[in-house]
Amino acid sequence: MFWILAIFTLGSALLMVMNKNIFHSALFMVLTFIGVAAMYVMLQADFMAAVQILVYAGAIAIFLVFGIMLTQRGNMKQTNLFAKHTAVAGLVSLALVVINAFMVWNTNWLKSTAEPPQDTVGQIADLMLGKFMVPFEVAAILLLVALLGAVIIAKGVKKTS
Amino acid sequence: MDIFIKIAGALQDWLMNGMGLSVTASELIATAVWALVAILFILVNLIILVWMERKLGAFFQMRRGPNRLGPAGFLQFPVDIVKVLGKEDIIPAAADKPIYKIASICAFVTTICAFAVIPFAKGMVLEDLNIGIFYFIAIGSTATLSLLMAGISSNNKYSFIGGMRTVAQMISYEIPMAFSLLGVVMMAGSLRLTDIVEAQQNMWFVIPQAIAFIIYFVATIAETNRGPFDLAEGEQELVAGYFTEYSGIRWAIFFIAEYGNLVAVASIATIMFLGGWNAPFGLTFLPPFLWFMIKVYCMIFMFMWVRWTFPRIRIDHLMHFGWKFLIPVSIANIMVTGIGIYVYRMITN
Numbered sequence: 013m014f015w016i017l018a019i020f021t022l023g024s025a026l027l028m029v030m031n032k033n034i035f036h037s038a039l040f041m042v043l044t045f046i047g048v049a050a051m052y053v054m055l056q057a058d059f060m061a062a063v064q065i066l067v068y069a070g071a072i073a074i075f076l077v078f079g080i081m082l083t084q085r086g087n088m089k090q091t092n093l094f095a096k097h098t099a100v101a102g103l104v105s106l107a108l109v110v111i112n113a114f115m116v117w118n119t120n121w122l123k124s125t126a127e128p129p130q131d132t133v134g135q136i137a138d139l140m141l142g143k144f145m146v147p148f149e150v151a152a153i154l155l156l157v158a159l160l161g162a163v164i165i166a167k168g169v170k171k172t173s
Numbered sequence: 174m175d176i177f178i179k180i181a182g183a184l185q186d187w188l189m190n191g192m193g194l195s196v197t198a199s200e201l202i203a204t205a206v207w208a209l210v211a212i213l214f215i216l217v218n219l220i221i222l223v224w225m226e227r228k229l230g231a232f233f234q235m236r237r238g239p240n241r242l243g244p245a246g247f248l249q250f251p252v253d254i255v256k257v258l259g260k261e262d263i264i265p266a267a268a269d270k271p272i273y274k275i276a277s278i279c280a281f282v283t284t285i286c287a288f289a290v291i292p293f294a295k296g297m298v299l300e301d302l303n304i305g306i307f308y309f310i311a312i313g314s315t316a317t318l319s320l321l322m323a324g325i326s327s328n329n330k331y332s333f334i335g336g337m338r339t340v341a342q343m344i345s346y347e348i349p350m351a352f353s354l355l356g357v358v359m360m361a362g363s364l365r366l367t368d369i370v371e372a373q374q375n376m377w378f379v380i381p382q383a384i385a386f387i388i389y390f391v392a393t394i395a396e397t398n399r400g401p402f403d404l405a406e407g408e409q410e411l412v413a414g415y416f417t418e419y420s421g422i423r424w425a426i427f428f429i430a431e432y433g434n435l436v437a438v439a440s441i442a443t444i445m446f447l448g449g450w451n452a453p454f455g456l457t458f459l460p461p462f463l464w465f466m467i468k469v470y471c472m473i474f475m476f477m478w479v480r481w482t483f484p485r486i487r488i489d490h491l492m493h494f495g496w497k498f499l500i501p502v503s504i505a506n507i508m509v510t511g512i513g514i515y516v517y518r519m520i521t522n
Binding site for chain 2: 036
């Protein structure tokens, strides 16, 4: 089951990168995110899976709209442009894969034999609004500032004489 | 009315003991059977709903409505189904063919997925997830995508504008919808739909959460693209919006998905605000399943009433109403609910 999901996720990710049509790329991205959500379900993290679908897969629609609005071509067929530096890109990604694999291999992963918790939402809420209250609120304020900044840039500030 | 649960239990028992299948295999088969039942449920409701929509629309506009085939024109829609099945499946030459073909199926799949968590009566639910309502919202957010897929892949300006409007409208109205449900979740203290229904045994949440109920009602009309918020398919301006190019069975699937969504959001309204399968005033002579369906149909009647009474509003008014009125009011509702729960706990303790 894990291998089917892994092949599904990585395959759609690869198709997303290789596709020439930006619209198809974005749709393959949805499949990738759904694959990741399925991984979360396999890890008994159902809340995370739902968040993954809601935040990432659901927001692809907006992503698509922006992609289309910023596209300057009449036809969708050749919209996803490629850089010419294939050799350099391949080298960099190979190096990244090797470094990541090395680090995953050499980390001592904590293995727990305990049963996965049933009530995941309650525990996440306790941690977020209890122990990690301050970072949670700081992240919220950061997002609010970003939101306000975007509104001001989009709307422009009226000059008061 | 436990008959459905007993049938499901007997089926699983027969698959495991009679056929000698493993637990996983029998669960898979039971889920497949359940999905078939869900599709049948949607289709049966579709026949009733389309008849109801035509008759009610005619009633509100002082017309007769369908009246030739069957009693009060009830057989009109089954005949229409046969007509649609026999129509040619036209695919535009310039369309993005694979996406064009998948889009209608995607729309239907998200509708069926939404039914997986809806409890029709005690125990009559496929998967009683402990994040039930959150799952429903997450699945609902992906429904936008299939409509956008249909709009863009048709390669037609009207479809394209319809798809863009769908995104703008559904993304904007998803937020007040989720926030209005949050007040109920806070009062029930659980995201599990059966827990929320059980919490309403003494009082339906429509009474303490009246504002949330109205926000949910308005937001779901926009979410299901029904009048007066049917800008995505406004006939006068966009021919038929995102499914302009669709014909035959592919169009019919969009149509089924739309009415399936209507049943799904009405069911969620029933579960979250109208006490689910609980009988009102202790009138328990009807089985819980029937009570649930009666409430769902009352909700759908209200949706139709609004659709046939109000004219369509303009797109900028729609966005202003969503962002500048519904969202602040829904956030205020959450705050008031939180303070109310806190005060209530201080008094009772």
